[in-house]
Amino acid sequence: MSQDEHQGEAAGGLFEDLPAVRREDEQAARQARMAAKRQGAVRLLQPNRSQIELRASDLESLLGEDHRARLVWGYVEQQDLSRLTDAIKARGSNAGRAAIDPRILFALWLYAVLEGVGSGREVARLTREHDAYRWLCGGVSVNYHALNDFRSGNEALMDEVLTANVAALAAAAAISLERVAQDGMRVRADAGAASFRRQASLEQHLAEAGELVREVKQRAQDDPGASSRRAKAAKQRAAEDREERIRAALEQLPQVQAAKRRNGDKPEDARASTTDADARVMKMGDGGFRPAFNVQLATTCEDQVIVGVAVSNVGSDMAQMVPMVEQVVERTGSTPGQWLVDGGFPAHEQIDAVHEQTQGKTEVLAPVPEPRRKSGDDDTPPTDKHQRKEGDTDAVAQWRQRMAGDEAKELYKQRAATAECVNALARNRGLQRMPVRGLTKVRAVAYLYALAHNLMRMVKIAPQLLGLGTGASVAAAAVA
Known part of the structure; x- marks a missing residue:
């Protein structure tokens, strides 16, 4: 069998079920193709991105x-x-941009x-x-x-603006200090874990950095034309900056060693960062340990307005309550009625200090920890944690008794609804990792987030302070 006959038989086997093409249809299709060919190529509007446009708009x-x-x-x-x-x-006719x-x-x-x-x-x-x-x-x-x-560079200015903001809201009776919730938030520092070094390593790196600075300066003096003036200046600044950061880490080391002693750890294991000397390794929300700062926010429970901001490099919240209460009283000129904190805050000394500072006007609402049981006391019935214990002051005893009531337990639920909500908003707005280094600069960033948050709250609770009405356009601006 020839090749043509074989292909014809194969084709017939594949397409034998298809209907035969009529001659009239074939001629009509051929005529349609010829007519389209006579009409010319298709015209399309194609993009021309190199075309210059002049737009008249303000x-x-x-x-x-x-x-x-x-x-x-x-x-x-x-x-x-x-x-x-x-x-x-730059004033009047003085020189300068x-x-x-x-x-x-x-x-x-x-x-x-x-x-x-x-x-x-x-x-x-x-x-x-x-x-x-x-x-x-x-x-x-x-x-x-x-x-x-x-x-x-404007940490003090941000502090003043926040004080003016809170004072204006308080003067307009737009916020209530009946209940204030405080919570700490660990924010990742702009420093790597590998930048933390012990004293011997820091001293070695300081000597190497000092030698590098001297070499850069000597090289610039020996061969002034080797590179541009700007490049040489940049190299010298980088070397001097590294030397300064290592020196700052050495200066911070005694504080880290003192914290190690208080916690019962070995002081010789203390380490400081050569990237950000103020950063400390802290336990984060996911259970891991990373360089971070402890950002403290105090928020009114009824209005969710931030009335206090503090930043520290201490991973524990235990000693953060009293300074924050002092700050809120100073900013607002009023004493909070109740102060809501979680179980990491209420050291007995802090409760006593708040009671003394506010003359008993501020009640601390915090969970009472379960009493520790010694080994071998499994058969002994547990003591009531809300009863006064030996050594308790009047303020601590009142706190224990207060938290035994159902009313205090119900009010305490507002802490999570307030503090966790504000923290989540800050996280959603990008407060995941600090973009700056050093406590002063980190504090300025925290103030910015507090001001932005309060601005959005002002639209809701006091639009008149912004010169706004209460119409739909105000609501649209708040959610835009």
Whole structure:
């Protein structure tokens, strides 16, 4: 059998069930193809991304009237930033470039926090590409150096703005200090676990860093034309910065050793970070141990407004209650009625100090720990943890008795509903890892998050303080 006959037989076997093509249909299809060919090629609107466009628009028209950026700017305009403007040297006909309005930098950071952006470089990029950030800048060019310097260098200003914010809410009777909840949140530090070293290693690295600084300086003197002036200066700054960070870690080491002694650990095992000397290894929420800071927030239970912010490098909450109570009293001018904390706070000394400080006006609501049982006392009936024990002061005895009642137990449930909610909002807004180093700068970041949170709460509970009404546009700005 020939090859053609074989292929014909195979084709017939495969397609023998198909209907035969009629000659009229074949001619019609051929005529349709010829007609389409005579009409020419298909015309399509294709993209031309190299085409230059001229758009006539102003920044004001980019955002709606209820946009959140307008809310942020309206709030910033009400703040007293005179301490920053008074320090500007560009005045009148004096030489020097005009300074960026501090209100722009403040508004950019507040809006960035609300949007979950924590990087200065990212904010600088958004000021060129995002309409809301462009509107806040109003045509002013902003770089990440100015943004980072503003955030890191104005911890005292953020503290003052938070105090003014809380005082205004209290004066308007928009918040109630009847119950305040305090909770600690471990936030990852900008330091790696490998940067923690013992004293011998730190001293060795300090000597090496000092030698490197001397070599860089000597090389620049011996061969001035070897590289550009800027590159040489950068190398020298990097070497000096490393030497300074190691020196700071050595200075922090005695504090770490003292904490080790208090906890019953070996002081010779104390380690400090060469990246961020203020950071400490803490137990995190997932049970792991990582470099972190302890961010403390005090929040009103009824209104969920943050009235106190503190940052420490101590992993325990045991001694954090009294300083926070003092801070809230100082900020608001009022004494809280009840102070809600979890089981990590109520050391007896802290309860006594709060009682003495507030003259008994503040009641501590915290769970009473179960009494420790000695080995071999399994047959002995457990003692009532709410009964007064030997050595208890009147304040501690009152706390035990108070927590035995059903009313106190019911009120204590507000702690988790308040503190955990505020912590979760901060996490959702990007407070997962600190973008700065050092306690002072970390504290400034914590203040920013508190101010952003309170701004959103003001829209809900006191829009009149922002010059707003109570219509649908206000609600839209709060959730935008």
